[in-house]
Amino acid sequence: MGPGLLAYTIRRVLWAIPVLFAISIIVFWVLRLAPGDPVDSLMGTRYNDETAAAVRKKYGYDEPVYIQYVKYMQNLSHGDLGVSTRHQGFTVSEVIWPKIKVSSQLGAMALVITFALGIPIGVYAALARGTFLDPLTISFWLALDAVPAFVVIPIAQYYLAVKMGWVGLGWEGVWSPNAILPVVIMSLPGVAGVARFMRASVISVMAEDYVRTARAKGLRERTIVITHITRNALLPMITVIGLSLPGITAGALFTEQYFGIPGIARESLAAVTAPDFDVVLALVLFGSTLFVIANIVIDVSYAIIDPRVRVGTRRG
Amino acid sequence: MSNRTLTLMMGFVAVLILAVGVVFVVVLASSGGDDSSGATDDKPTPTRKTAGGICGGNVLIIPGDEPNTVLDPIQVGDVSTAEYVAEIFGGLVTLDLQLNVKPDIAEKWDISPDGKTYTFHLRQDVVFHNGRRVTADDFKYSLERAADPANASLQVLPYLGGIVGVKERFANKATEVKGVRVIDEKTLQIELEEPEDFFLAELTYPVAYVVDKEQIKTSPRNWTQKPNGTGPFRVAEFKAAERIRLVRNDRYHLGVAKVDEVIFELGGGSVSTRFENDEIHVAGVPLLQLDAVKAGNSPLSQFYKPQPEMSLSYIAFNVKQAPFDDPKVRQAFAMAVDYKNINENLFFNALRVADGVLPPEMPGYKESIAGYKYDPVKAKQLIAESKYAGKMPAITLKYSGAAGGGGDLLEALQADWQDVLGVTVDLQGIDPSAYLRERKKKTFQVLADGWIADYPDPENFIGKLFSGSSDLNVLNYANPDVDRLLDQARSERDRTKRLAMYNDAEQKILDDAVVIPQFWGVAHYLVKDCVKNWPSAPIPIPKYRYVEIDTTKK
Numbered sequence: 002m003g004p005g006l007l008a009y010t011i012r013r014v015l016w017a018i019p020v021l022f023a024i025s026i027i028v029f030w031v032l033r034l035a036p037g038d039p040v041d042s043l044m045g046t047r048y049n050d051e052t053a054a055a056v057r058k059k060y061g062y063d064e065p066v067y068i069q070y071v072k073y074m075q076n077l078s079h080g081d082l083g084v085s086t087r088h089q090g091f092t093v094s095e096v097i098w099p100k101i102k103v104s105s106q107l108g109a110m111a112l113v114i115t116f117a118l119g120i121p122i123g124v125y126a127a128l129a130r131g132t133f134l135d136p137l138t139i140s141f142w143l144a145l146d147a148v149p150a151f152v153v154i155p156i157a158q159y160y161l162a163v164k165m166g167w168v169g170l171g172w173e174g175v176w177s178p179n180a181i182l183p184v185v186i187m188s189l190p191g192v193a194g195v196a197r198f199m200r201a202s203v204i205s206v207m208a209e210d211y212v213r214t215a216r217a218k219g220l221r222e223r224t225i226v227i228t229h230i231t232r233n234a235l236l237p238m239i240t241v242i243g244l245s246l247p248g249i250t251a252g253a254l255f256t257e258q259y260f261g262i263p264g265i266a267r268e269s270l271a272a273v274t275a276p277d278f279d280v281v282l283a284l285v286l287f288g289s290t291l292f293v294i295a296n297i298v299i300d301v302s303y304a305i306i307d308p309r310v311r312v313g314t315r316r317g
Numbered sequence: 318m319s320n321r322t323l324t325l326m327m328g329f330v331a332v333l334i335l336a337v338g339v340v341f342v343v344v345l346a347s348s349g350g351d352d353s354s355g356a357t358d359d360k361p362t363p364t365r366k367t368a369g370g371i372c373g374g375n376v377l378i379i380p381g382d383e384p385n386t387v388l389d390p391i392q393v394g395d396v397s398t399a400e401y402v403a404e405i406f407g408g409l410v411t412l413d414l415q416l417n418v419k420p421d422i423a424e425k426w427d428i429s430p431d432g433k434t435y436t437f438h439l440r441q442d443v444v445f446h447n448g449r450r451v452t453a454d455d456f457k458y459s460l461e462r463a464a465d466p467a468n469a470s471l472q473v474l475p476y477l478g479g480i481v482g483v484k485e486r487f488a489n490k491a492t493e494v495k496g497v498r499v500i501d502e503k504t505l506q507i508e509l510e511e512p513e514d515f516f517l518a519e520l521t522y523p524v525a526y527v528v529d530k531e532q533i534k535t536s537p538r539n540w541t542q543k544p545n546g547t548g549p550f551r552v553a554e555f556k557a558a559e560r561i562r563l564v565r566n567d568r569y570h571l572g573v574a575k576v577d578e579v580i581f582e583l584g585g586g587s588v589s590t591r592f593e594n595d596e597i598h599v600a601g602v603p604l605l606q607l608d609a610v611k612a613g614n615s616p617l618s619q620f621y622k623p624q625p626e627m628s629l630s631y632i633a634f635n636v637k638q639a640p641f642d643d644p645k646v647r648q649a650f651a652m653a654v655d656y657k658n659i660n661e662n663l664f665f666n667a668l669r670v671a672d673g674v675l676p677p678e679m680p681g682y683k684e685s686i687a688g689y690k691y692d693p694v695k696a697k698q699l700i701a702e703s704k705y706a707g708k709m710p711a712i713t714l715k716y717s718g719a720a721g722g723g724g725d726l727l728e729a730l731q732a733d734w735q736d737v738l739g740v741t742v743d744l745q746g747i748d749p750s751a752y753l754r755e756r757k758k759k760t761f762q763v764l765a766d767g768w769i770a771d772y773p774d775p776e777n778f779i780g781k782l783f784s785g786s787s788d789l790n791v792l793n794y795a796n797p798d799v800d801r802l803l804d805q806a807r808s809e810r811d812r813t814k815r816l817a818m819y820n821d822a823e824q825k826i827l828d829d830a831v832v833i834p835q836f837w838g839v840a841h842y843l844v845k846d847c848v849k850n851w852p853s854a855p856i857p858i859p860k861y862r863y864v865e866i867d868t869t870k871k
Contacts, residue, residue, distance in 0.1 A: 037750030041757065044471055046768070047394070048757055049788040051487065052474050059469040089394075090387030090541060091557075099557060158587050163594045170591045172559060172584040261584020263558030274748060 010301050017293045021286065028285045029070050037276045039086040060086060073282075083279030087272060093279045097265065101250055101287070104257075104264040106175040107184055108249030114188035116195055116242065123199025124231055130204065139200070142193035150255040153186060158259065172261045183260045187253050191245075198241055202234040209233070236306065243299040247291035370595050372847035372871050374577075377864055379599040380588050381581025383558050387541035390523035391463040391470040396769065399523055399857035401581070404563055406526040406546035409437050409456065409505070410517050411571075412858045416678065416773040418517045421571065422451055422527060422547060423505075432512030432810050439503040443570050445529050446551040453505040458530045460507075461486065461494045472524040476771075479516065481508045512808045514815055515774035521858075522772055549574050549862040558583055563861075574862035589843065593617065598848050598866075602841040607667050610843065617843055623667065626838030627676050627770040627855040629778070632714075632730070633832050637793040638762045639710050645703040647830035650763075651689040652696035653737040656835060659729050667841065671834035674778060674823050678855045681775040681816035688827040688834055693737045700738050709740055715755055716765035718746035726835075727765060756791045766791075769838070770856055775819040776807065783826050794831045846870045 040056050041048070057063045061072060076083060082093035122138060129135045161182060162170050169179045206212065207230060215225045252266030265284070272280040371378055382397030393402050411421035423437040443451045463473045464486040477483050481496025496508040509516060519525070529545040543552050549571070550563035561581040565574040582597065589610070592600035602610050602621075610617045632650070634641040641647055656670045669677075673686040700706060716727060727744050734740050742763075747755070755761045770777050781787050784803045785795030799822045806818035826832070844851050847870040852860035 036754065037748065038754065039750075041753045042750045043394070045394070045753065046756065046766075047471065047475060047789065048753070049474060051484075052469070052471055055466045055469040055487065056471065059467065088385060088387075088557075089392045090389055095557070155587060155590070158590050163590060166594075169596055170587060170594060171582060171596050172586065258585065259587050261582065261586025263556075263584060268558075274750075276750065 006301070006304055009304055010297070013297045013300060017297065020293060021290060024289050025074070025282070025286055026070070028282055029073065030066065032276060032278050032281060033066055033069075035276065037274070039276055039278055042275050043086055043089070060084070073279075082283045085272075085277050085280050087275040087277040087280065093283045096268065096280055097283055097287075100252075100263055100265040100268050103175060103262060104252035104266065105250045107180065107187060107256075107262070107264070108252065110184045111187035111191075111253075112245060112249050114184065115191035116238075118188070119192045119195025120199050120235070120238070122192065123196040124203050124226070124234070126196060127200045127203035127207065128226065135200075139193065139197060142189075142196055146190040146193040150186060150190070150253070151259070154255060154259040157182060157186065170260065172263065179260075183253075183256045183262060187256050195238075195241065199234065199238065202237050203230055206230050206234045239302055239306075240299055243295050243302075247288065247295050250291060251288065370871070371598055372845060372866060373868055375575075375866055375868075376578040376580060377576045377848070377861065377866065378580045378582065378597050380585065380591075380597055380601065381561060381583050383583045384561075388544050388552065388555070389541045390459075390526040390528060391468060391473065393523045394471045396857055401561060401563075402523045402526070403548070403857050403859045404550045404579070404861055405544055405548045405552060406523065406528070407443075407548045407859070408520055408523075408526040409439075410520050412521050412773065412854075412856075414852055414854055414858070414860065414863065416680070416854070416856070416858070418521060422456075426517075432514070432808070433509045435507045435509070435516065436500070437505045437507070439505065440570060441503060443547055444568055445545045445547055446566055447529070447532075447545050448568075449529070449531070449545075451527055451547060452502045453499040454502070455527050455530065456505050457494075457497050457499050459527045460497050460525065462528065462530075462533075463524050464494050470524060472522065476519045476522050476524050479509050479511065479513050479519075481510055512810065514808075514810060514812065515772070515776045518772040518774040518777075549859055550579060553578070565862075569862070572862060575865045576861065579861045579864075589617065592620075592843050592845075598845045599851070600843045602843060604664065604667070604841070607841055608665050610841070611665055611667070620843040620845065622842045622844045622851065622853070624840045624842055624853040625669070625676070625678055625855050626840050627678050627773065628767060628838035629671055629674060629676060630765070630767040630835045630838070631671075631674075631832040632835065633764045633766040633792055634830070635759060635761050635763065635791075635793055636829075636831055637759075640703070640705040640712065641762060643703045643705060644830060645699045646705060648689055649696040649699035649703070649738055650734060650740075651830050651833045652692045652699070654730055654733045654833065655691040657691070659726065660836070663725050663729060668836040668839055671837045673827060674782075674832070674834055675775055675819075676770070676837040676855070678773070679770065679775060679778065680773055681819050683820045683823075686820060686824050686827065689830060696737055697739075700740065711743070712740065712762055713743045713745050714763045714765065715745050715747055715752065715761050717749045717752040759791055759793055764791075766832075773856065775816065775823075779803065779819050779822055779826070780807065783822070783831070792831050794826075794829070796825060796829060799825050799829075 039060075040053050040062065043056060044053060054063070061069055064072075073083060082097075085091045085093055085096045088096050122142065126135045126138045129138070158170055161167050168182050171179060173179050212225065212229050215229050220229075250265065252264040252269070254266040254270065256262065257264040257267050268280070269284055271277075272284065381400070384398040384401060385395045386392040386398050388398070388402055388405060390402050390406050393399050407421045409421060409423040409426075410418050413419045420440075422439055422443045424440045425438050427436045428434070429436075439451065439453060439456075441450070445451060460477065460480070462468060463470050463477060464483045466487050466489050473483065474487060480494065482491060482494040483496070485491040486494050496510075498506040498508070500506055513519075527547060532540045532545045542555055549566055549569045551566050552561065553564040554560060554562035560583060563579045563581075565577055567573055588597065588600040589602060589606065591597050593616070609615060610621055612618060634647050634650075636642055636647075660666055660668050660670050672688055673683075675682045675686075714727065714731075731742050731744055734742050752764075756764065756766075768778065768782060780803050781789045783790055783792070783794060783799060785797075785800045802818045802822040802825075806815050806822070809815040809818060827834075838855075842851075847867045849865040849867050850863045852863055854860050
């Protein structure tokens with residue numbers, strides 16, 4: 002890594018800090034401005050003022066918002082994400098990390114499958130351009146993308162579990178055979194998008210001069226496709242892969258719901274409706290940090306691949 | 318097929334194989350890396366039991382709701398968490414399956430002639446799960462812990478607020494609860510501000526359960542992972558959002574459980590499919606899927622078991638908001654709806670049409686008590702006689718958007734009110750917290766509301782919801798006659814007389830038409846044939862110790 006690249010990276014990282022601060026302030030305030038009140042939700046239909054006051058005091062909600070924010074940031078600097086109100090007695094860390102872990106593991110597996118299928122399918126479709134196999138392949142995967150998860154899942158569950166007895170449906174952890182079906186269901190809808198992107202990329206590379214040169218040299222078709230076309234066509238995929246990485250931690254709502262997966266998507270939804278201030282804030286900060294990091298990584302890797310990017314930003 | 322296409326196809330297959338291989342390697346490489354967080358002892362849980370399927374073992378596997386709070390009795394506020402806590406802990410008194418108050422850790426008790434002082438004599442053979450004997454000191458500690466404002470228990474004032482000194486302790490004006498006194502190791506005295514005949518019923522709620530102060534002192538943060546209670550089961554495993562595994566307490570003093578374990582699967586998921594797939598013993602069925610299950614040709618219909626709940630859904634009027642400040646309008650609204658018809662056409666007759674407030678399971682339920690019957694002609698006439706005849710203001714009925722399945726019902730009401738009364742009612746679904754705010758501020762005109770009993774006493778229904786002085790009365794309703802009856806009933810010692818007072822109050826409330834009772838709750842379950850003595854208790858009570866698994870059945 003050259004000195005110019007290092008400086009570029011550092012500058013990008015430093016810029017991320019005020020961005021995250023701004024996000025934390027906005028979310029902190031917006032949550033407290035929104036109509037929902039966590040103490041009201043907690044007490045439900047059994048509301049009484051004395052108890053509500055004690056609960057507010059316990060969570061520090063009786064103080065002005067800016068003091069709450071300062072205290073929150075102080076705790077955050079020690080790695081303390083606060084406490085959950087929806088799960089009385091649990092800390093935010095206890096609530097979110099196990100669930101993020103489960104969602105990320107499933108999401109990562111699904112992502113690997115999506116790209117492992119999508120990339121070769123895209124290459125294949127591009128090479129098959131002009132024959133019926135190109136539209137057939139892409140439409141097949143588009144069809145899978147088009148059917149909503151809440152339609153696919155109950156049908157798949159009924160036939161594969163009850164009728165065929167191949168898998169169980171209970172949640173027994175990420176590494177049990179019961180996790181195969183949810184992972185497959187999470188991965189298939191994304192394949193069409195990746196394949197179409199890859200197909201377009203391959204087609205544009207196929208028109209490049211160096212491909213024609215390689216053909217003229219008399220190289221074997223397989224060598225041309227693998228080393229000349231696919232490798233170069235993969236470059237734009239960096240952005241796609243990079244930007245989908247933070248998404249794997251977000252979980253998949255319907256899949257989690259139908260398979261009883263203790264994932265973060267269900268928790269996020271419930272935390273927002275409750276509202277569970279600290280949990281929502283932690284999730285937003287976690288998500289935006291990942292997004293910012295992913296963007297830095299993408300930009301830096303482009304800078305490595307293409308020095309013009311670096312020079313351009315330095316001037317601007 | 319051209320040579321090129323053939324090569325392409327082979328390439329495609331090769332890449333597919335490669336992709337599957339990559340996934341396989343990733344899975345293998347990282348397997349075993351799953352460190353099970355959360356409390357676990359014994360072996361990790363095999364969910365699919367022995368060769369005979371789930372009916373071959375002695376473990377009950379049922380879906381459970383994720384607890385909303387840690388398993389700490391004083392924090393429990395919702396029915397689903399109370400289910401677990403009731404199995405793990407115990408208190409002075411408990412409820413049997415018929416909801417009678419029975420001795421638990423207290424063997425017997427004396428009540429002073431003025432009804433204010435309860436002296437509990439504790440059993441000497443009751444131990445915590447770790448073997449330590451329970452003494453009167455433990456109860457004093459537990460009750461004072463509940464009243465400690467730093468713990469901010471939501472339940473202590475509603476349930477134990479009548480004990481002398483609880484309010485002072487909760488307001489931080491005292492360091493102890495004066496009204497709870499340890500006479501000796503096995504005698505505990507509790508003094509009340511006013512006599513309350515339903516005090517023992519209140520004591521059956523988790524907030525009054527006994528906890529182990531030594532455990533809380535040694536691990537104040539984590540003791541709820543494996544709480545040391547006195548109940549029929551102890552926690553063997555608690556993995557948030559996944560599973561709670563309870564193991565039988567072999568020294569339980571009221572009769573040891575028949576099953577070895579109860580596993581609650583917290584993930585939810587497609588429970589009726591999982592039931593069909595022999596993965597769980599019991600499955601709850603949502604109201605909207607009921608037709609599929611109850612249909613005679615469904616393989617699941619033979620397992621269907623409805624279970625009454627001690628709850629009521631109702632339409633609540635704000636009696637200080639136009640047009641519902643006129644009793645005639647309220648009566649007309651009540652008479653304009655045919656609930657029997659709605660039950661038949663929308664809910665497969667699976668609900669119980671409520672003609673009064675108290676559910677039939679509640680002590681003091683009286684069949685003759687009834688609200689206004691469906692009478693469209695009279696309803697129309699009442700509207701014409703009301704002070705809003707011809708100048709009906711705009712009416713909005715608000716409901717909590719989270720109340721699933723309410724849509725059809727409310728639309729049916731809307732249609733009835735339109736057709737019978739010629740009154741247009743707008744329906745407005747709002748998010749749960751906004752809904753709670755409406756209730757609290759009493760800004761609504763009319764609400765779709767409901768109530769679930771906490772303990773089996775009419776005070777919990779009639780007293781809490783309709784007394785002019787109750788925090789929980791959101792209707793702006795205050796009828797001096799009703800209030801007088803409820804005040805008398807609170808302190809009346811003769812149970813028969815007391816229940817009769819609630820009956821009178823209930824009839825007056827219905828005559829005032831401040832609410833339109835709709836349905837008494839029913840939960841719908843599928844239960845495997847091998848599950849014997851499946852308890853149909855309408856509120857959370859310790860009940861799984863009665864269950865047996867008959868290994869001769871499937």
